Amino acid sequence: MERPVKFLASLSADSVTDMELIKSRISDFKGYGLDGFVFALEDYSDDIEYMSDEFIKKVSEIILYAKSEGLEIWLEAKPTEPPEVGMLSSWLEYDGGTVKQCCSPERSPFDYTNSAVLIDSVLERYKSGLSKEAYGYLAGFTSEVPDFSGQDSEYPAVPWYDELETEYTEEFNGDIFSNLKSLFEDNEDASEFKAWYWQKITDRMGETALISEWCKENEKGYFPQIKTNANPYSQVLQTGSALQYLRRFNLPSVSFSGKTAVSHFLPVSVSSLAKQFGSGTAGASVLGGLGWGIRPGEFEEYMTRLIECGINMFVFHTSFLHLNYKSLSRNQISFPTHITWKKVVPQILERLREKAEDETKRPHKILVVCPTRAIWEHFVPTSDKTISYDYSQNVADICGRLYEMNRRFDLTDEIIFEENADFSGGGMKLGEAEYGTLLTVPGASFSKKGMVAIERAKANGVRILNDIPKSDTEIIPLDQIRQLTKEVVPISTVQDSWTITLPKENRFLLESSYKDGSFICEFNVDDEFDSDLTLLVTDNNNEVSINNILVRPIMNDCLGNYYNITSNVLGGKNTVMASGGDRPVFCLVGDFKVTANQGYRGFDDRQVQTRYDFTVKNTGMDSENNMIRCGYPFCRDYVSAKKVIYIEENINKPQIKLDCSCSAVIEVFFDNESLGFVYEGSETLPLPSIAAEERHLIEIHCYPSAFNAFGRHRSLFGDSENSSGLNLTYGDSQDLKFTLWKIPRDIELIQEF
Numbered sequence: 001m002e003r004p005v006k007f008l009a010s011l012s013a014d015s016v017t018d019m020e021l022i023k024s025r026i027s028d029f030k031g032y033g034l035d036g037f038v039f040a041l042e043d044y045s046d047d048i049e050y051m052s053d054e055f056i057k058k059v060s061e062i063i064l065y066a067k068s069e070g071l072e073i074w075l076e077a078k079p080t081e082p083p084e085v086g087m088l089s090s091w092l093e094y095d096g097g098t099v100k101q102c103c104s105p106e107r108s109p110f111d112y113t114n115s116a117v118l119i120d121s122v123l124e125r126y127k128s129g130l131s132k133e134a135y136g137y138l139a140g141f142t143s144e145v146p147d148f149s150g151q152d153s154e155y156p157a158v159p160w161y162d163e164l165e166t167e168y169t170e171e172f173n174g175d176i177f178s179n180l181k182s183l184f185e186d187n188e189d190a191s192e193f194k195a196w197y198w199q200k201i202t203d204r205m206g207e208t209a210l211i212s213e214w215c216k217e218n219e220k221g222y223f224p225q226i227k228t229n230a231n232p233y234s235q236v237l238q239t240g241s242a243l244q245y246l247r248r249f250n251l252p253s254v255s256f257s258g259k260t261a262v263s264h265f266l267p268v269s270v271s272s273l274a275k276q277f278g279s280g281t282a283g284a285s286v287l288g289g290l291g292w293g294i295r296p297g298e299f300e301e302y303m304t305r306l307i308e309c310g311i312n313m314f315v316f317h318t319s320f321l322h323l324n325y326k327s328l329s330r331n332q333i334s335f336p337t338h339i340t341w342k343k344v345v346p347q348i349l350e351r352l353r354e355k356a357e358d359e360t361k362r363p364h365k366i367l368v369v370c371p372t373r374a375i376w377e378h379f380v381p382t383s384d385k386t387i388s389y390d391y392s393q394n395v396a397d398i399c400g401r402l403y404e405m406n407r408r409f410d411l412t413d414e415i416i417f418e419e420n421a422d423f424s425g426g427g428m429k430l431g432e433a434e435y436g437t438l439l440t441v442p443g444a445s446f447s448k449k450g451m452v453a454i455e456r457a458k459a460n461g462v463r464i465l466n467d468i469p470k471s472d473t474e475i476i477p478l479d480q481i482r483q484l485t486k487e488v489v490p491i492s493t494v495q496d497s498w499t500i501t502l503p504k505e506n507r508f509l510l511e512s513s514y515k516d517g518s519f520i521c522e523f524n525v526d527d528e529f530d531s532d533l534t535l536l537v538t539d540n541n542n543e544v545s546i547n548n549i550l551v552r553p554i555m556n557d558c559l560g561n562y563y564n565i566t567s568n569v570l571g572g573k574n575t576v577m578a579s580g581g582d583r584p585v586f587c588l589v590g591d592f593k594v595t596a597n598q599g600y601r602g603f604d605d606r607q608v609q610t611r612y613d614f615t616v617k618n619t620g621m622d623s624e625n626n627m628i629r630c631g632y633p634f635c636r637d638y639v640s641a642k643k644v645i646y647i648e649e650n651i652n653k654p655q656i657k658l659d660c661s662c663s664a665v666i667e668v669f670f671d672n673e674s675l676g677f678v679y680e681g682s683e684t685l686p687l688p689s690i691a692a693e694e695r696h697l698i699e700i701h702c703y704p705s706a707f708n709a710f711g712r713h714r715s716l717f718g719d720s721e722n723s724s725g726l727n728l729t730y731g732d733s734q735d736l737k738f739t740l741w742k743i744p745r746d747i748e749l750i751q752e753f
Contacts, residue, residue: 005356006313007349008072009037009336010285013321015046016058021558023065025321025337032336033346036072038142038223038315043326051080051122056129063134074223077122077143077211079114087111087161091148094156094184094381099177101160102153109146110161115210118143123214140221142315143211147227147238148201156184156381158237159201167200186386191377195445198376199415202240206248216250223283223315227255230263232370233392236379241372243269243413253283253313256306258290264309264399265370265411271310272410275364276420276431281313288317290333293707293719293739296341296665297681300348307356308403310364310410323559323710324538325583331712340636340706341665344677364408367428367435370395372413374445391443398441401468410435418450421457428462437463491654491749495645495698498743502619502630503637507536507709508588510576511612518579521586526617527571531591533616535563535576539584545577560584592616593631600629600738606661607718609735625743627704633738636709638667638701641743649692654749655684658700662742669699684750698747705739713737 009029013022029037039062041050048055059075066073087108093100107114127135148159168176182190183197215222226246228238239245246252252273254266267284274282284306287294303314320327320334327334336342371391378388402409412430422429428438438457440446446454458464512521519542525533535551537544538560544551546568553561568574578584595615600608608628623629627639647654658666658678665679675685690696705711707719718737 003035003353003356004312004360005307005353006035006072006281007033007352008074008313008315009034009319010040010076010315010317011037011321012040012042012318012327014041014043014326015321016048016055016062017046018321019058019061021321022062025319026062026066026069026071028337029319030069030071031346032342033349034071034336036066036074036139037319038074038076040076040142040318041078042318042320051125053129056126059126060131060134063130063138067133067137072139073137074139074142074221075126077118077141079118080121084113087113090160090162091153091157092160092180092183093153094181097181099180099184102157107146108161109148109159110204110208112208112210114146115208119211119214123211123218127218138220140215140223141211142223142225145209145224145226148205158183158197158381161204163204164197164200168196171196184380186378186380186383188378191445194379195373195376198236198240198379199244202244205239206245209248212249221251222249223251223253223313224249225255225285226253227257228266230266231392231396232265232372232375233379233384233389236375237381241376241413242266243273243370243372243411243416246270247273247277247416250278251281251283251313252278253285255285255288257288263396264403265395267306267309267311268399268409269370269411271312272364272412272433274310274312275410275433276412282311283313283315284311285315285317287333287335289331290317290335291331291707291719292333292339292709292711293705294333295705296344296348296677296679297660300351301681303348303352304355307352307359308408310359310408312356321558322538325585328585328710333706334710338706338710340703340709341677341679343667344665344679347677359408362408364410364433365436366402366407366409367417367430367433367438368395368398368402368409368411369417369438369440369444370411370413371441371444373415374443377445387443391441394442398439398468405468409439414444414446414450418447418453421453423453423456423460427460428457435462437465439465439468442466487753489751489753491647491651491751493645493647493747493749495746496643498625498641498643500621500625500743501640501642502621503632503635503639504591505589505635505637506592506594506619506632507634507636508592508594508614508616509634509709509713510586510588512583512586514583518577519583519586521576523574523576523588524615525569525571525574526595526615529569529571529592529616529618531618532564532566533569533592534589535565536587536589537561537563537578537584538587539578539581542578542581542584547574548577562589587634588616591619593619593622594633595622595631596633601735603718603735603737606740607737608740609718609737612736625745627702627741627743628708628738632704632741633736634708635704635741636706638703639741639743640699640701642697642699643747644695645698645747645749646693646695647690647749650690651749651751652689654687654690654751656687656698657684657748657750659683659744662740662744663702664705665703666744667701667703669697669701671697672699687749690749700743702741702743704741707739708741711737711739 088103089106089108090103179193212222235242252270271282319337336345375388510521546565551563555562596610597613598611603609660680668675713736714734719739
C-alpha cells in the first residue's frame with residue numbers, strides 16, 4: 001500500500017570502501033521507520049576513483065542492499081570535475097543613474113553546459129554501468145539547481161544573458177538598452193517591459209532543467225534541490241518566480257534551512273504545482289543548516305506544518321557516514337543517526353504519517369492567484385518600499401489567514417491561470433486539479449485573456465473573491481473545540497524520591513590547537529581520580545601521544561580510534577598530541593564526571609554557561625537532579641531514575657505526565673515495561689488501570705540534548721542559534737553554553753474527561 005508521505009535520509013558518505021558500515025547505516029534507516037535514503041558523497045577521499053568501474057560496482061552493491069531492506073534509494077549526481085564554463089555569469093548593475101553590463105569568470109546560471117556534462121558523465125554512466133537489477137530498482141537522481149542570486153555587486157543588480165537583446169528586437173522591433181534603466185526605477189510606465197524582462201529571465205532559468213527531462217525520458221525520478229526565499233518578492237532575484245520555475249519539474253521541491261517555522265506560500269506553491277501539473281509528489285529537503293539542538297517536539301511541529309501545506313516527500317539532511325572533524329565543523333545535525341533522541345523517531349514518523357493520511361482526505365477547493373506579474377511590473381531591486389513589496393505581503397497575509405481558518409487551498413499566479421485554466425467540464429480546472437472558489441490576491445495584474453477567464457469561471461458557478469469574507473474567518477475547527485473542552489483532573493499520588501543511576505559512560509569533548517605540525521589539547525585530572533580513562537581520536541591516521549608517551553589504539557569504530565590512557569594520565573595537567581593525519585576531534589570517554597571549576601551561570605531559560613576550565617574527577621552526585629552540575633555537560637547517554645508510587649483509590653485509564661522541559665526525550669517504564677516516550681509538546685502516556693494501595697515501579701530514562709554532545713558550545717547564542725555545531729577554532733574568549741538536562745522532580749498522574 002502506498003504511504004501518504006515518504007521520509008528519506010540523506011546518507012553523506014566520504015567513502016564507498018567501508019561497505020559494512022554503509023550497510024549498517026541502511027539497516028538502521030529501516031529501523032528508524034524511514035522509507036528510503038539518498039546516497040550522497042561529501043568530502044569524498046576514497047582510493048576508488050569516482051565514477052570508475054569499481055566505484056559503479058560498489059554503488060550497485062549499495063542499491064541492491066537497499067532493495068533487500070525494502071528501502072527506496074536515490075543517488076545524488078555530482079560532476080566528476082567542474083566542466084568548462086560555457087557561458088560567463090553576467091548581470092546589469094545600476095551605478096549613479098547608469099546601467100553597466102558586468103561579468104565574472106563564474107558560470108552563468110543560464111549555462112546549459114553543467115547539466116549537459118552531468119548527464120553525459122554521471123547519469124549516462126550510471127545507466128550503462130550499474131547492474132541491470134540495480135539500475136532497474138534505482139528510484140532516481142537528485143542534484144543542486146542553480147539560481148542567479150550570486151552576483152557580487154555593491155550596487156543594485158539584475159541578471160542578464162546576451163540573447164535578451166535579440167529576443168527583444170524580434171518581439172518589439174526596438175532597442176532593449178534604452179529600457180534597461182527602468183528596471184532599477186519605480187516607473188509605472190515601464191511595467192510592461194519589466195514584466196516581459198522577468199518572464200524571459202524566469203523562462204530561461206527553467207530551460208536549463210535538462211536533467212529533469214533526461215530523467216523523465218529514462219523513467220527515473222528527479223528531485224531538484226532548489227533554494228529560494230519564502231515570499232514572491234524575495235524570489236524575484238533568485239529564480240524570478242518559484243511558481244513559474246518549479247512548474248518545470250515533474251517533482252517540484254524546495255530546500256528549507258534551519259528549524260524556524262516556514263511561511264505557507266512556498267510549501268503550498270510546491271504542493272499545488274505537484275497536483276496541478278506534476279506527478280502528485282511534492283518534495284522538500286529539510287534540516288539543512290540545522291544545528292544539533294532541535295528537540296523532538298520542535299521537529300514534529302515543523303514537519304506537521306509542512307505536511308499541512310501539502311508536502312508529501314521529505315529528504316532529511318544529513319546523516320554522516322563518519323562523524324569526524326570535517327563533518328562536525330559543518331555545523332550540521334546528523335539526522336537521525338547521531339541524535340540523542342533517535343529512539344523516538346519511529347514514533348514521531350508514524351504520527352506524521354497519520355497526519356498526512358488525514359490531509360489526503362481534505363479537499364483543496366480554493367485557488368489563490370498570486371500577483372507574480374504585478375510584482376514584476378513594480379519590482380525595484382534592493383528596495384522594499386515599493387508596491388511590489390506590498391503585493392507580496394498581501395500574499396503572505398491571505399495564506400496565513402486561510403491557514404489560521406483551517407482552510408486548505410492551492411496557489412497559482414496570473415500567468416499560469418491565464419494559460420491553463422479549463423472550463424470545458426462546467427466547473428474550473430487547472431491542470432489536473434478542480435476548484436470551486438477563485439481568490440485573487442489584491443494587486444493581481446490580469447491580461448484581457450485573464451479577465452475573460454475570470455468571467456468564464458463566474459459563469460460556471462465558481463465563487464470569485466478578492467479577499468476573505470469576515471463570515472468565513474469565524475469558523476473554529478472541531479478538533480480545536482474538543483481540545484478546549486477537555487477537563488484534566490490530577491490524581492493524588494504518593495511517591496518516593498528518585499533512586500538515580502548515573503550514565504554508564506561519560507564524555508568530555510576536548511578543545512585543540514595546531515602547533516609545530518601537531519594538534520594539541522590539554523585536560524586536567526583530579527589527584528584522587530582512580531578510574532579507567534579512554535581517549536577517542538576521530539582521525540584514523542594520527543600518531544597519538546599522551547604526556548609525550550606514544551600510545552596505540554585498542555579498538556576502533558565508525559567514530560575513530562580508542563586509546564587506553566589510564567596508566568599515562570597524571571594528576572593535574574595532561575597533554576595530548578596527534579600528528580600525521582587530518583585534524584581530529586579529541587574526546588575522553590569513561591566513568592568520570594567533568595567539574596566546571598568556575599561553576600555555571602544562567603544564559604537563558606534553557607541554557608547555562610561556563611568557561612572552558614574543567615577537571616576530570618571520580619563520579620558522584622553534586623546535585624539532586626541537575627546532570628550538568630553533576631558533571632555530565634558533554635554526555636550523550638541517558639540517566640536512569642526509579643521510584644515507587646501508589647494511589648489511595650481505584651482509577652481507570654490514568655495517564656502519567658512528566659516535565660520534559662529539561663530533557664530531549666524521556667522513556668517511561670511502568671513495572672519494568674516500556675510505555676513509550678514523552679517530550680515537550682507530548683508529555684503524557686496512558687497507564688493501565690491502578691488499584692488503591694497497589695505499589696508500582698516507575699522508571700525513567702532521561703536523554704540529554706545532542707547539542708551538549710556535538711554542538712557549537714562557543715556560539716554567541718548557543719543552542720538558540722539555528723545553525724549550531726562543533727567548531728574548535730573559536731578560541732576560549734567566550735563562554736561555553738550547554739542545554740539544561742535535569743531529572744523531573746516528581747511525576748504527575750492525571751485523568752482526562
